[in-house]
Amino acid sequence: MDFSFLPTYWAYFNYGVLVTVMISACVVFFGTIIGILVSLLKRTNIKVFDWLVSFYVWVFRGTPMVVQIMIAFAWMHFSHVPTIGFGVLDLDFSRLLPGIIILSLNSGAYISEIVRAGIEAVPKGQLEAAYSLGIRPVNAMRYVILPQAFKNILPALGNEFITIIKDSSLLQTIGVMELWNGAQSVVTATYLPVSPLLFAAFYYLMVTTVMSALVKRLENRMGQGR
Template sequence: MNFSFLEKYWAYFNYGVLVTIMISTCVVFFGSIIGLLVALAKRSRFKPLDWLFSFYVWVFRGTPMVVQIMISFVWMNFTSAPTISFGVLNLDFSRLLPGIIILSLNSGAYISEAIRAGIDSVPKGQTEAAYSLGIKPWKTMRYVVLPQALKNILPALGNEFITIIKDSSLLQTIGVMELWNGAQSVATATYLPIEPLLFAALYYLIITTLMSQLLGLLEKKLSQGGHH
């Protein structure tokens, strides 16, 4: 194994990690908003709204993410989007925006189901008690149901963040210079077919392991909080 390339190309991997984490953070943020809106819309008594968002969830959960990425890149066509520099980051928004949008829509489809399950886990007696006190339905959802559901939703959001960190590698198909694309560029430049990819895999493993540990600590803290 020859890892001498790291001395020259270490910055490529660090750059890729920063882009990967930035993408994942944006996707989980926007995906959570989409997921919450979808979960609430599907509980609406207006059936066409329920059917519409059920169709959305069905499509995004039932088709490969790489297919969604390629279609969105062609359809959205952000060719006039700028490239903006933030320190060491040079972000090509013509490729980054379609990637973040489609990953957020995909993530939102999964998060909506987690939120729906979290809402359903709250005892119905809580809602009925709020209604008996004259609290309006939307206020009941906001102040009574969602705060209690959040405890059950947070671990799922953490798992989704870990999943997105790995799935963001699919954005290399449209030229986003994240960690995996950076590793492939190094492999091409150094004529080393395996070592740069192994190092990138190690980087992913370190990141996801750290996230899993943090998620475990959060779940433990929430569990202890529930016993007081």
Template sequence: MSFSFVDKFLPYFNDGLVITLLISAFVVVIGTVLGTLIALAKLSKVRILRWLANVYIEIFRGTPMLVQIMIGFQVLGKIPLPEFQLGILTEDLSRLVPGIIVLSMNSGAYVAEIVRGGINAVPKGQTEAAYSLGIRPRQTMLKVILPQAIRNILPALGNEFVTIIKDSSLLATIGVMELYNGAQTTSSTTYQSLSPWLLVAVYYFVVTFITSRLINLLEKKLGKGYTK
């Protein structure tokens, strides 16, 4: 086992890490917004909205993400999009964008259940108190229920963020140049079957470890604010 490739191939890992973090950031934002909307639809009194939300969640939670990525690429990858250069990597947006969209839609299904559980965990007395003060249902949800639900769901959302960072490696199957692809390129070029994968594992571990610790700190900070 040798790491002699590091001097030459380290940019593939570093630039790939940047792409992985960009993908994860986009997916977290889009997935959280989408998941919140789906959760609200599932809690809606309108039957068709509840039905659509349930169908969406069951489809994306009931099929493999890799299959979803391949379908999404076949449907959306036909749209011609430009390329851009990031360090040593040439990124094709016609591959990257479909990947982000599919990961976001998949994440949205899981976030929807997390948000729904967090909303249901808020005591019903909070809603009744808001109504008694003349606050409208929409404002009650936005200003009373959701802020309290966030404290309940933050640990689960943090776990989802960590999962997204790891699952972004699946986009290598459609040619997205990210962190996993860096190890794949190095291994196939240098014919070293173990060392590149050990190095990429260290990259993923460090990123997910730091992310988990930051989320724990945020959770403790929100918890202290809640107890005052």
């Protein structure tokens, strides 16, 4: 394998992985909020809300993410969104925003099911005890149920974060300059078909390994009751 391109093109991978992590962090943040809201709306037992969120989950879980990204990019044309220089790469927000929106909506559909399962895993007696103490339903869910559910769903949320890091590579289909797109740019510039891609895969592996270790550490601390 020829890795002689690294001194010249190292910045493509460094900036690409920063963009990938930034995209993933935004998607997990917004996806978690969407997932919690969807899960809570399903628990209201209001038929309109239940139908709407069920339709949303059905659509986003039943169609390929790359198709969703391409449709969103075609529909969401931001004509006056700036492009910001980011080292050797450019952050084109006209492409970045549709990607983050679709990844967040897709992630939210999966996280909603994770949250639902986590809430249902909390004993019903916890909610009944909160009501008996005069705690309002909203506060009971916020301060009693959700903290316990979060402990139950933390491993699944960690896996979702790792999945999003890998799935962010699909944004190269609309020209977002993340890690995989940066690697393909190096392939085009150096005419090396394999080595840049292997190095990008190594970068992905390092990032996901670090994230897995952090999630495991947090899980252990929560398991110790800290």
